[in-house]
Amino acid sequence: MGLHHPRSTGERRTLLRRSGRPNWFRSLSISIYLLELVGASAITALGCVACNFMQVGWSRSAPLWFAGYLLVYNADRLYLDPADRLNTPMRFNWSLRLRSGRTSLVWLSGAIVAIWPLLTGRSWLLVPLAVVFGTLCFYSRPLPGGRFRLKDLPYLKSLLAPATIALSLVSWPALESGNVPRWKEWLVFLWVFLLLTINALVFDYRDIAGDKLTGIRTIPVLLGPRWTGGLLAILSGIVVILSIALSWLRLAAPLMTIALTLGCAVLLFSLRGRMSPTPLSVLADLLLFLPAAVEWLGR
Template sequence: INAIPDHGSGTILIRAHGVPPDVKENLRKVGFDVVDATCPRVIKVQSILKRHAKHNYASIILGNQDHPEVVGLLGYAGENGYVISSTNDLNSLPRFEKAIIVAQTTQNTLLFDEIEKLATEKFPHYKVFNTICDSTGRRQAEVKRLASSVDSIIVVGGFNSGNTQRLAEIAKKTGKSAYHIEMESDFEKLDLKPLVSSERIGITAGASTPNWTIKRVYRALEALSFKKGRSLRKLCFSIQRAMLLTNIYVSIGAGSLCYACTMLQGISRFLPYVIISILYVQSMHILNHLTGSESDRYNDPERASFYKKHKFFLTSLAVISGSAGLITAYTMGPTAFLILFIMSLLGLSYNLRLLPSRFTGNRYFRIRDIPGSKTFLIAVAWGIVTSILPPLSASGKIGLSAGLIFLWSTSLVFVRTAFFDILDMQGDRIVGKETLATLLGEIRTMRLLKVAQILGILLLLLSAVFGLISNLGFVLLICPVSLFFILLAYERGFVLPGIRLEFLIETLFPLAGVVAFVWWSF
């Protein structure tokens, strides 16, 4: 609200910048419940001002006159509050008998140092409080350090955000090409020639800029480097992105994993099962994105836009793929058809309301509402269609080798899916999606994935050593080992979330098929 009404009801949330004390009091008087979410650092400054105002100190605030935080601070300074934005402003003020100097918590640290130096020299009796937030100082220092190692720097954050504006100012003063953008669409308004020609680009952001906005900017920047590049690179990038958006590359990976699993088990008639895996995964992944894509608006807006624009085509592709998969399974016998039919029903019902609220306590209406269910169900579904369905359909039984291969393929897909959950954490939290990553947090989830991958590597290695699976198991170790090192590289900041990382992860599954084919050929 912009003004306090005569009467009110409900809850008012005071944002991190804070408000003058009389505003808070008046909101309560007219009937609002007030939840004060003022930043603790700002509250500290308010307390300093309030305490000294009681003793008739003049309060000098270094900040932007119209900034919401400064407006709130002036309310605590009383009638003797002043705002300055430079050393000249301080010199132009009357010489007070007693005064304090504080700063807006997101103020430029260099400017504050100049103010403090001037006050020490000319007004030694003034009390100076460095109230700039520690993270603000660190962030400004990081911008300088980052600028020294890159050709161009992008500062992401609101155009009206004081701390973001100061980061952009600091970046520009370094002499590097600096861009202040609020969102990825702002790239269209800028002269991008210096940016595209840069070999190294740094990205930083204001204190309140959400991670999903930074991720969207990074994705747009990543795409920009290809779109503005040579025609061959542009073509390759377009094909790569299209295969990811349509899930064609994911389904090829499922078929490749199925081929590797059949080779491990010595199943000679593998082609129908490979086709079934491709069609099933193609259908289920598209349908689940179509019916449950709220978080894509934050995690991957390009995907959300693509699915909205091509909804009819993608729905048709999913239905045709699912139907073709069932027909192929039917030709393989009742066992294969029944397994795939049940799995398809479960996949279709994942985002559908199954139970009325009186049976679920107003919480679990759908399978997707069960915390962490997506990660486990995707992994198990892939495991069944790639390693259990083929031997069960071919021989009517599942041996020890099939069980071991199921555990290995499931663990590989589990780590892949849970890792993508980590990349999508913030968007999932915004829409209330409870994935494994949002439940455990990034650190514990990464720890779990590394342990799971080590167990998967040991399982494949020992199964091959003891002759429980073919010698192909030794060669296929390249896939889980590569995934393990990708996890380590991401954890240490050597790779960043984006199209290339996503494509790299998905490539491990076609790699399994290629490795199996080469092994079979020799």
């Protein structure tokens, strides 16, 4: 039996368009994710939820959260880490293709970080922001004249990003609004910090093989896959308990506890299933979107 050929030029064009759609959509989705736009959106959404819990405004901070995340992470990704080839093969393979996009995002987000404080009458923020971003530039890059990187700090690497981001999302807006940290602010801070720590530990769990090979000492490298899974289960349980407390205090909707219980369960199950790096990374970031989704549904 011979091969069937389209009977007209129109049919050929239709088939070509249909065959090209998945590849075009896949490339766009991968680019959006690898350029850290999803991560920046997740962090910004989580910050807005935290501010709602504390009953402080987030509109003046959100652009800096979004642009700051894009600036730090895309500037960091411009430097190829030796472990990337093994830990995140897709990001490594796409590094040259996305380099111009990363560079553009670095310049654009840097401009937003520099201009936004001036537009909102907070020019005093420029100095601390410059210090923070200047320091974080050496997360994967060696310090000038040496070989030390921030991610080489033993075991603290797993907690550095969660602590820095939690301070930006919770402590900074609270202090800027004139609120002295009380039990409510501390509760929200701990809740946000643990969510971010779970996210970070999942990424470090994903990177155990490459980090071991290159000598990066993270908490998952120290504990190994099995005990890291146990630690993540404990942290997930604490997040659920804190969510119950937030609901009891009427700071969060009861649905928050249910959503985070299911989200953490799916994430823990995915670790057992030996999911490939990119889908696992997406799941870890989706966990950070859940609180904002619950807040939106509760309106």
